[in-house]
Amino acid sequence: MGLPAVFNLIILISSFSGLCHAYDYKTYFYRQKVDHFSFTNDDIFIQRYLISDAHWNGNNGPIFFYAGNEGDITLFADNTGFVWDTAPEFKALVVFAEHRYYGVSLPYGSKSFSEPKYSGYLTSEQALADYAELLTYLKRVIPGAKDSPVVVFGGSYGGMLAAWFRMKYPHIVQGAIAASAPILQFTGVTPCDKFGKVVTADFARESNECVEVIRKSWSALNTVTADDEGKAWLSNSWKLCDPLKSEKNITDFKDYLSNVWTNLAMVDYPYPANFLAPLPAYPIKVVCSHLTDSSKDQRALLEELNAGLQVYYNYTGEAKCLNFNEQADVRLDDNGWNVQTCNEMVMPFCYDGIHDFFEPAAWNYTAFEDECHKNYGLTPQPFMVSLMYGGRNINASSNIVFSNGLLDPWSSGGVMWNVSDTVVSVIIPEGAHHLDLRSADPQDPQSVKNARTLEKLHIRRWIENYHIQQHSLNGI
Amino acid sequence: MGLPAVFNLIILISSFSGLCHAYDYKTYFYRQKVDHFSFTNDDIFIQRYLISDAHWNGNNGPIFFYAGNEGDITLFADNTGFVWDTAPEFKALVVFAEHRYYGVSLPYGSKSFSEPKYSGYLTSEQALADYAELLTYLKRVIPGAKDSPVVVFGGSYGGMLAAWFRMKYPHIVQGAIAASAPILQFTGVTPCDKFGKVVTADFARESNECVEVIRKSWSALNTVTADDEGKAWLSNSWKLCDPLKSEKNITDFKDYLSNVWTNLAMVDYPYPANFLAPLPAYPIKVVCSHLTDSSKDQRALLEELNAGLQVYYNYTGEAKCLNFNEQADVRLDDNGWNVQTCNEMVMPFCYDGIHDFFEPAAWNYTAFEDECHKNYGLTPQPFMVSLMYGGRNINASSNIVFSNGLLDPWSSGGVMWNVSDTVVSVIIPEGAHHLDLRSADPQDPQSVKNARTLEKLHIRRWIENYHIQQHSLNGI
Numbered sequence: 036m037g038l039p040a041v042f043n044l045i046i047l048i049s050s051f052s053g054l055c056h057a058y059d060y061k062t063y064f065y066r067q068k069v070d071h072f073s074f075t076n077d078d079i080f081i082q083r084y085l086i087s088d089a090h091w092n093g094n095n096g097p098i099f100f101y102a103g104n105e106g107d108i109t110l111f112a113d114n115t116g117f118v119w120d121t122a123p124e125f126k127a128l129v130v131f132a133e134h135r136y137y138g139v140s141l142p143y144g145s146k147s148f149s150e151p152k153y154s155g156y157l158t159s160e161q162a163l164a165d166y167a168e169l170l171t172y173l174k175r176v177i178p179g180a181k182d183s184p185v186v187v188f189g190g191s192y193g194g195m196l197a198a199w200f201r202m203k204y205p206h207i208v209q210g211a212i213a214a215s216a217p218i219l220q221f222t223g224v225t226p227c228d229k230f231g232k233v234v235t236a237d238f239a240r241e242s243n244e245c246v247e248v249i250r251k252s253w254s255a256l257n258t259v260t261a262d263d264e265g266k267a268w269l270s271n272s273w274k275l276c277d278p279l280k281s282e283k284n285i286t287d288f289k290d291y292l293s294n295v296w297t298n299l300a301m302v303d304y305p306y307p308a309n310f311l312a313p314l315p316a317y318p319i320k321v322v323c324s325h326l327t328d329s330s331k332d333q334r335a336l337l338e339e340l341n342a343g344l345q346v347y348y349n350y351t352g353e354a355k356c357l358n359f360n361e362q363a364d365v366r367l368d369d370n371g372w373n374v375q376t377c378n379e380m381v382m383p384f385c386y387d388g389i390h391d392f393f394e395p396a397a398w399n400y401t402a403f404e405d406e407c408h409k410n411y412g413l414t415p416q417p418f419m420v421s422l423m424y425g426g427r428n429i430n431a432s433s434n435i436v437f438s439n440g441l442l443d444p445w446s447s448g449g450v451m452w453n454v455s456d457t458v459v460s461v462i463i464p465e466g467a468h469h470l471d472l473r474s475a476d477p478q479d480p481q482s483v484k485n486a487r488t489l490e491k492l493h494i495r496r497w498i499e500n501y502h503i504q505q506h507s508l509n510g511i
Numbered sequence: 512m513g514l515p516a517v518f519n520l521i522i523l524i525s526s527f528s529g530l531c532h533a534y535d536y537k538t539y540f541y542r543q544k545v546d547h548f549s550f551t552n553d554d555i556f557i558q559r560y561l562i563s564d565a566h567w568n569g570n571n572g573p574i575f576f577y578a579g580n581e582g583d584i585t586l587f588a589d590n591t592g593f594v595w596d597t598a599p600e601f602k603a604l605v606v607f608a609e610h611r612y613y614g615v616s617l618p619y620g621s622k623s624f625s626e627p628k629y630s631g632y633l634t635s636e637q638a639l640a641d642y643a644e645l646l647t648y649l650k651r652v653i654p655g656a657k658d659s660p661v662v663v664f665g666g667s668y669g670g671m672l673a674a675w676f677r678m679k680y681p682h683i684v685q686g687a688i689a690a691s692a693p694i695l696q697f698t699g700v701t702p703c704d705k706f707g708k709v710v711t712a713d714f715a716r717e718s719n720e721c722v723e724v725i726r727k728s729w730s731a732l733n734t735v736t737a738d739d740e741g742k743a744w745l746s747n748s749w750k751l752c753d754p755l756k757s758e759k760n761i762t763d764f765k766d767y768l769s770n771v772w773t774n775l776a777m778v779d780y781p782y783p784a785n786f787l788a789p790l791p792a793y794p795i796k797v798v799c800s801h802l803t804d805s806s807k808d809q810r811a812l813l814e815e816l817n818a819g820l821q822v823y824y825n826y827t828g829e830a831k832c833l834n835f836n837e838q839a840d841v842r843l844d845d846n847g848w849n850v851q852t853c854n855e856m857v858m859p860f861c862y863d864g865i866h867d868f869f870e871p872a873a874w875n876y877t878a879f880e881d882e883c884h885k886n887y888g889l890t891p892q893p894f895m896v897s898l899m900y901g902g903r904n905i906n907a908s909s910n911i912v913f914s915n916g917l918l919d920p921w922s923s924g925g926v927m928w929n930v931s932d933t934v935v936s937v938i939i940p941e942g943a944h945h946l947d948l949r950s951a952d953p954q955d956p957q958s959v960k961n962a963r964t965l966e967k968l969h970i971r972r973w974i975e976n977y978h979i980q981q982h983s984l985n986g987i
Contacts, residue, residue: 072548074854074889075631155551164899171898203679205908206901378550413550422647423640425682430980432681433907504906 057113057474060085060129065172067135069142069156071164080142082165085112085131087119092126093179097498099127099186100208102166102200104193105372108133108140111193114310116474117487118188125494128180132169134162134196136371148370151412157374159196160423166196167204184501186494190214190469191445192372192380194437198450199424202432210434210497212490213450214469220382220448222417224426227383227398229447231391234300237442238392241320245343246392247329249296252340253289253394255333260285268334273341276356291359293393295347300444301468306478310468313350316478322346377407381417382448433457436493438486440466459493461486533589533950536561536605541648543611545618545632547640556618558641561588561607563595568602569655573974575603576661576684578642578676580669581848584609584616587669590786592950593963594664601970604656608645610638610672612847624846627888633850635672636899642672643680660977662970666690666945667921668848668856670913674926675900678908686910686973688966689926690945696858696924698893700902703859703874705923707867710776713918714868717796721819722868723805725772728816729765729870731809736761744810749817752832767835769869771823776920777944782954786944789826792954798822853883857893858924909933912969914962916942935969937962 062085069078085108099118103111112131122129133140136147136157143153166187174180185208189197194216201211219225238245259265260279270278279285298311299319306316315321325343329336348357376382383400386393400417407413429450437450438461445468453459463470465480471487538561545554561584575594579587588607598605609616612623612633619629642663650656661684665673670692677687695701714721735741736755746754755761774787775795782792791797801819805812824833852858859876862869876893883889905926913926914937921944929935939946941956947963 070549072636073546073631073634074627075552077890151550155549158548158550160548167898171894204901206904207898414553418647422643422683425680427984428682430984431909508903508906 057116058087058119059089060087060112060131065169067165067168069161071161071168078142080135080140082135082140082169083108083133083138084169085109085129087122087129089129090123090126091128095179095182095502096126096128097184097186097494098170098173098180099125099129099188100166100170101129101131102162102187102189102193102196103132103134103137104189104191104196105134105137105375106368107138109138111190115188115190115472117472117490120475121487121491121494124491125498127186128177128183130170130173132166134193134371135165136374137368148374148411154374154411154413155378157371158379159199159375159420163196163200163203166200167207170207182502182505184209184498186210186212186497188212188214188472189216190472191216194469198429198432198435198437201435202424202429205433209501210436210493212436212438212472212494214438214472215440215443215445215449216437217382217445217448218420218424218429218450219427220445221420221426222381222383224421225448227385228387228390230384230444231386231393233444233447234297235391235393237300237303237319237444238296238323241323242327244329245323245326248326248336248339248343250388250392251329251336252292253388255336256285256289259333259337269337272334272338273344274356276358277360288359289394292344295344296392297444299347300442303442303467304470304473305465305480306476308473312347314347315350318346318350374411374413377411377413377415379416379419379423381415381420383417429458430454434493434497435459436461436490438463438466438469438471438490440464440468440470440483442467443469457493459489461489533592534563534595535565536563536588536607541645543641543644545637547637547644554618556611556616558611558616558645559584559609559614560645561585561605563598563605565605566599566602567604571655571658571660571978572602572604573970574646574649574656574659574661575601575605576642576646576663577605577607578638578663578665578669578672579608579610579613580665580667580672581610581613581851582844583614585614587666591664591666591948593948593966596951597963597967597970600967601974603662604653604659606646606649608642610669610847611641612850613844624850624887630850630887630889631854633847634855635675635851635896639672639676639679642676643683646683658978658981660685660974662686662688662973664688664690664948665692666948667692670945674908674911674913677911678900678905681909685977686912686969688912688914688948688970690914690948691916691919691921691925692913693858693921693924694896694900694905694926695903696921697896697902698857698859700897701924703861704863704866706860706920707862707869709920709923710773711867711869713776713779713795713920714772714799717799718803720805721799721802724802724812724815724819726864726868727805727812728768729864731812732761732765735809735813745813748810748814749820750832752834753836764835765870768820771820772868773920775823776918779918779943780946780949781941781956782952784949788823790823791826794822794826850887850889853887853889853891855892855895855899857891857896859893905934906930910969910973911935912937912966914939914942914945914947914966916940916944916946916959918943919945933969935965937965 064081064083066079067082069080070076099122101115101118108131118129141147146153148154170185174183187197187200187208194213195218197211198213198216198218201208235246260269266279302310303317303319322343326339348354383398385398386396388395404415407415435458439446439449439451440463451460463482463486465482470483540557540559542555543558545556546552575598577591577594584607594605617623622629624630646661650659663673663676663684670689671694673687674689674692674694677684711722736745742755778786779793779795798819802815824830859874861874862872864871880891883891911934915922915925915927916939927936939958939962941958946959
């Protein structure tokens with residue numbers, strides 16, 4: 036069946052972009068309030084969302100709603116195959132909603148990140164209210180959706196939103212699949228050194244030498260690049276697009292490397308994939324196959340490191356040079372996330388180089404706060420998330436599956452215990468970052484197949500209970 | 512024991528006002544954020560709260576927290592004897608928090624209601640976040656309160672806040688006593704004519720003639736005051752402080768009368784009380800003892816009505832004249848509530864004069880919206896409360912007692928069914944507006960005694976479960 040005529044009232048465009056999309060959907064836009072909680076600002080903005088009714092049972096069948104996170108929503112639509120794979124079985128309407136301030140859903144256009152007057156409405160609370168409004172609207176205008184149960188899906192920050200959406204709006208969403216959702220990665224809840232330890236452990240699974248090469252690389256980098264000759268050597272040897280000239284360059288370069296090792300841990304998938312970069316199956320294994328001898332001298336060690344790094348930035352063989360200033364994926368928007376880390380998404384990280392393989396770095400909140408002031412005019416609220424959502428005290432919630440892969444560093448901030456009968460933890464030992472949300476693949480380990488089966492069992496129960504409750508509510 | 516030294520950091524004043532207070536407490540102030548959900552406005556304001564630790568067990572004993580509603584917090588402290596009566600038994604710390612924009616807790620002083628720029632932060636969502644912040648702060652700074660369970664109490668709009676506080680912040684408040692909380696009195700949830708029918712039924716319990724006198728009084732008033740002679744007659748006969756001159760005066764006068772009949776239904780308590788006015792026990796019975804013959808001619812009917820009305824405005828015998836422009840209680844702040852009805856607290860009321868005794872009046876949303884625009888520059892959001900809090904769909908919540916008296920017209924919007932094992936409805940057949948929250952009285956009917964016993968049972972269970980859960984959480 037087609038979507039209703041009332042949809043013509045809002046702008047409809049075909050889905051298009053320079054990228055090729057894996058799934059078929061239509062693109063719509065909703066006029067959303069900028070501020071849902073106060074009455075000082077009547078501005079509206081245009082929020083993008085994607086819909087597919089290819090398998091929808093128009094008679095109160097479920098709505099599968101993806102709570103968009105920090106990027107262009109098409110990126111998440113392309114990488115959340117589980118929703119697409121599962122919709123036919125449940126005859127579900129599929130909706131992917133773009134998070135405010137990402138993709139094309141910019142409340143104040145190019146000014147959106149310029150100052151708190153415009154950027155200040157970029158909070159999870161406002162984003163959840165957007166989703167609540169949008170779903171209420173969709174259930175009202177789509178014929179046959181009035182009594183549709185809603186299942187929310189999300190991965191990573193989207194998984195946090197999915198869990199919080201069920202906690203705060205249980206009358207709108209009947210259950211949440213919160214994949215790799217680090218809702219505990221906040222001040223006073225999780226120690227700052229836990230994340231780096233998981234990254235390191237992923238490399239240690241392959242070999243201790245691999246870990247040692249990376250651990251020693253920081254001082255090698257510092258020593259080698261201490262003079263101009265060394266900077267030139269490394270720039271040539273590693274084929275850097277922009278040669279290293281300044282201390283700032285060195286810092287940025289090391290930050291890039293830290294991010295690469297972290298990203299590899301996140302996307303250590305069992306088959307070739309292209310989430311943060313085009314990569315082979317189990318990319319850490321491939322990287323580590325190059326990092327085999329930590330006893331080499333510093334320049335030889337760095338050449339070894341470079342060979343491993345190329346797996347990450349040049350698996351396709353098409354890169355002419357290494358651009359360490361480039362974002363992992365242009366569709367993951369750093370502008371927005373940087374603002375969010377400077378208001379409520381204050382996640383402390385620290386490394387000691389002993390229990391992890393990173394260059395030692397304490398969590399310096401004061402310096403962080405200063406940067407936020409300087410860059411965005413924002414004062415971070417490191418305790419806001421726990422105040423709003425409860426930290427570990429989530430036993431009053433219901434109908435949430437928290438899934439975490441043990442390869443995923445974000446499992447450090449995940450809910451890894453069964454909170455109650457209906458708020459459950461699913462551990463995927465061989466899983467990286469929200470592997471379970473990806474499309475089924477012949478290379479999938481059994482553990483992720485089991486996780487998906489369990490998730491579908493919960494979804495089925497939520498839907499059944501919803502219909503029972505709706506029935507009894509109609510009797511009041 | 513005394514309150515901790517850290518309290519000296521904030522201003523401490525003795526509780527004082529022109530009124531005599533029934534209970535002993537100290538007054539404190541907290542620096543509160545004006546906007547909890549966005550980062551566009553860093554303003555803070557000073558929120559008042561009252562504390563008594565007279566009976567507190569400083570070793571993680573419970574906190575009894577009253578969620579202040581639309582008035583000076585001392586009014587609610589004086590009229591919520593149940594909290595004071597019960598605190599010793601539970602060794603509870605008692606906290607009464609003033610709602611933003613009421614009493615002395617005005618975020619922008621005298622400008623607070625002047626325009627949306629200042630008045631726009633007066634929403635229930637912001638008020639709940641105030642309470643969440645305040646409680647988190649108190650548990651941090653008061654020695655021995657770190658693991659204190661919190662029970663929230665509220666009556667009327669305060670009862671709505673109490674229920675919503677538990678729904679939205681179950682990690683901060685373990686259970687809610689929501690007395691006479693009309694959380695369903697909103698567009699599309701409860702028919703607009705239900706409220707007036709309950710008011711009328713309260714008078715019908717005394718006599719049908721009483722109802723008939725009031726029902727006929729509107730046309731009598733319209734006819735008699737149609738000319739100047741009639742206006743003068745009524746002004747003299749009723750000893751009005753300001754004689755009726757204009758159509759506007761007549762409308763205001765009739766609005767005053769409607770409010771009186773409504774207020775009487777709300778405060779039809781079994782003993783003399785002074786909540787909205789000093790009144791005898793069961794004041795409707797006393798009023799109706801004067802309204803006995805609806806067959807009289809119009810002027811005689813109005814004289815009868817006047818005799819009944821004097822029970823309300825002059826029970827003390829001290830009133831020199833009838834001031835129909837006066838507020839019921841100066842401590843109930845119309846400024847703030849009028850703003851709230853013009854943003855999210857849009858409660859539709861309508862009367863037909865047939866199934867109720869009021870002058871017929873349809874619910875005219877357009878006219879209402881125009882008034883809000885004109886008076887406050889605000890556009891009401893009639894569906895906001897249901898979007899935020901769920902309307903009747905509250906089965907995912909837990910640990911709430913909804914108590915309603917059948918004499919109370921606000922029971923029309925109350926939760927009158929058991930939602931679940933832990934979200935329960937307590938009906939008090941002989942109860943008016945939050946009678947159960949008032950201090951125990953020898954005249955109390957058995958039904959309110961039973962209600963309080965049940966409420967205490969639930970409170971005890973919430974406290975016990977909290978300690979069990981804290982214990983298990985410490986093991987994670």
